[in-house]
Amino acid sequence: MADLDRVVAGIACRDVLADLSDFLDGALTATRVAELQAHLDGCDTCARFGADVAATMQALRAHRVTREAAVPPVTAARLRDRLARAYLAIE
Amino acid sequence: MTESDAACLAAAARGDGAAFTQIVDAHERAVYRFVQSLGLRGADADDALQETFIAAWRAAGTFRGEGSARSWLLAIARNVVRHATRRHVGEPADFESLDDIALAAGWGRDPLEEVAERQRADLVQRALARLSPEDREILVLRELEDLSGEDTAAALGLSLAAMKSRLHRARLRLTAALRAALPEDDRNG
Missing domain, CATH: 1.10.10.10 (Winged helix-like DNA-binding domain superfamily/Winged helix DNA-binding domain)
Known part of the structure; x- marks a missing residue:
């Protein structure tokens, strides 16, 4: 099995793993991105794993609601009724 | 965060129910979807929706604008759901490496x-x-x-x-x- 302590381009796979989310989110400095990219260019294991995590997140985001689901009318009415009492400090 | 959200919450903190209703109109669907995504259905989801906005109405004066109004409401909803499901509140220990x-x-x-x-x-x-x-x-x-x-x-x-x-x-x-x-x-x- 591949070793998380393997070093490619001066960076261990373990360290790439630790920064993977920030890398996918574009939250790293340009310098760090370049360092990680150099590792990924030479490490098939990390490149494939990173692509797999990215694909999982992409599949999850495919379910992102672009139009907000409506609250059932009865539910919305009950909420407003209760708030109306709260506004008057009845409850 | 829209400027209107902050203004509405500030007005709600002064007792303006109409202003708070604007907050409800803008965010109730997101809150409802969120409590459902945490596993609540039917009457439990309805109750959590109500409890969230009642709590938000009573705490409108505590909104500091450090994040969006929506994240503030979802934080309240999260606590409501946790209380409803009697889960331990707090950061779980990550024993798994x-x-x-x-x-x-x-x-x-x-x-x-x-x-x-x-x-x-x-x-x-x-x-x-x-x-x-x-x-x-x-x-x-x-x-x-x-x-x-x-x-x-x-x-x-x-x-x-x-x-x-x-x-x-x-x-x-x-x-x-x-x-x-x-x-x-x-x-x-």
């Missing part, structure tokens, strides 16, 4: 390239449902509700660094759960 999570997620093995996009999307939803509440809520907030990192941290009462750490682990656990859900032939390479 990152190495173990990554290995379970398939680090070191061939990817799941051959899995059709639609199959993966459906399986991801099922895998999400099997995660712990803590993992599920952070993924819902960050990936599905599309809150910023700062707003996600605010909604969960975490520092930005702690949110990032939890999010990273949750993403890997989701990948691991997805792998576990695949047929044996599709997992290994």
Whole structure:
């Protein structure tokens, strides 16, 4: 099995793993991105794993609601009724 | 955060019910969707929706504008749901090492390239449902509700660094759960 302590381009796979989310989110400095990219260019294991995590997140985001689901009318009415009492400090 | 949200909450803090109703109109669907994504259905979801906005009305004066009004409301909703389901509130201990999570997620093995996009999307939803509440809520907030990192941290009462750490682990656990859900032939390479 591949070793998380393997070093490619001066960076261990373990360290790439630790920064993977920030890398996918574009939250790293340009310098760090370049360092990680150099590792990924030479490490098939990390490149494939990173692509797999990215694909999982992409599949999850495919379910992102672009139009907000409506609250059932009865539910919305009950909420407003209760708030109306709260506004008057009845409850 | 819209300027109108902040203004409405400030007015609500002074007792302006009409202003608070604007907040309700703008955010009730997001709150309702969120409590459902945490597992509540039917009357329980309705109750959580009411309790969230009642609590928000009473606490309108505590909104400081440090995050969006929506993240503030979702943080309240999260606490309402936790109280309703009697879960322990607090940051869970992460005893599982990152190495173990990554290995379970398939680090070191061939990817799941051959899995059709639609199959993966459906399986991801099922895998999400099997995660712990803590993992599920952070993924819902960050990936599905599309809150910023700062707003996600605010909604969960975490520092930005702690949110990032939890999010990273949750993403890997989701990948691991997805792998576990695949047929044996599709997992290994």
